[in-house]
Amino acid sequence: MSLKDEFSTQEWFQVMTGPGRAGAAVVAASPSGLTGLLAEAQAIAASIRESVSKAGRTPLMEAMAADLLGTGPSRDEIKEMQGERPHNLQETVDQNVQAVRQAVWLVSAKTSPEDARAYQDMLMQVAERTAQAAKEGGFLGIGGEQVSDKEREVLAELQGVIRGTGQSAAATPTPAGDLTAPSPDGSGNSN
Numbered sequence: 001m002s003l004k005d006e007f008s009t010q011e012w013f014q015v016m017t018g019p020g021r022a023g024a025a026v027v028a029a030s031p032s033g034l035t036g037l038l039a040e041a042q043a044i045a046a047s048i049r050e051s052v053s054k055a056g057r058t059p060l061m062e063a064m065a066a067d068l069l070g071t072g073p074s075r076d077e078i079k080e081m082q083g084e085r086p087h088n089l090q091e092t093v094d095q096n097v098q099a100v101r102q103a104v105w106l107v108s109a110k111t112s113p114e115d116a117r118a119y120q121d122m123l124m125q126v127a128e129r130t131a132q133a134a135k136e137g138g139f140l141g142i143g144g145e146q147v148s149d150k151e152r153e154v155l156a157e158l159q160g161v162i163r164g165t166g167q168s169a170a171a172t173p174t175p176a177g178d179l180t181a182p183s184p185d186g187s188g189n190s191n
Contacts, residue, residue, distance in 0.1 A: 004063045006110045015060075015119075016067060018103030019048045022123045022158055023130040025096035028089045029154040036134030043133035044126055051122035060107065060115035061122075093154060101161045123162045127155055 004012055023044035032040060051057075052065035086092040100123060107119045131151045147155075 002063060003059045003111065003115075004067065007106065011106050011110075012067075014099065014103045015106055016064060018100055018107075018119070019051070019122055019126045020044055021096040021099040021103070022127040022162075023047075025093050025100065025154050025158060026127050026130040026151055028092035028096065029150040030148040031089070032134040039134040040130050043129040047126040047129045048122070051118075051125060058112070058115045058118040060111050061118055097154070097157055097161060100158060104162055120162050124159065127158050127162075131155055 007015060023040065027037065027040050031037065048068075052061050052068060054061065057065070086095050104116075104120065104123070108116045111119075131147045135146055
């Protein structure tokens with residue numbers, strides 16, 4: 001039995017798409033034009049590829065690497081698992097952050113602490129590299145800033161969701177006063 005077998009098909013889809021969703025939240029926060037979007041997409045792919053191909057990777061990273069090399073879900077299966085399409089950029093950011101929250105919870109609930117940490121590291125790496133991939137503002141690559149204020153806001157929100165730090169509304173105090181991982185619906189309840 002492989003680690004992937006611990007997850008339903010829908011859950012595994014959420015885990016596998018979590019890194020891309022972290023990058024997509026940053027992209028949607030401050031769209032960068034065609035060349036910027038291409039650079040950001042390349043940063044997402046390179047970060048994921050680097051994370052799953054590291055030496056000494058965890059069992060979760062091994063399973064993700066194997067899945068990336070295998071045959072993925074069909075187009076119809078992807079449409080079914082994605083849910084409702086966003087209507088604007090803010091909804092896109094919100095949906096992607098929520099998807100990252102769900103993926104982090106699933107990994108935390110169903111894998112070892114080492115796997116959870118490796119997954120969190122990958123998510124943050126993807127988000128940070130996406131933000132750094134293209135300048136925001138300016139004209140024809142002149143001027144602008146490497147990371148916009150909107151991207152910094154989304155990075156901070158993702159940091160709270162991924163690491164369980166900050167003022168994430170989804171984190172729930174336990175009787176001992178520690179924060180627990182949010183449930184997939186963000187409520188802190190595991191049901």
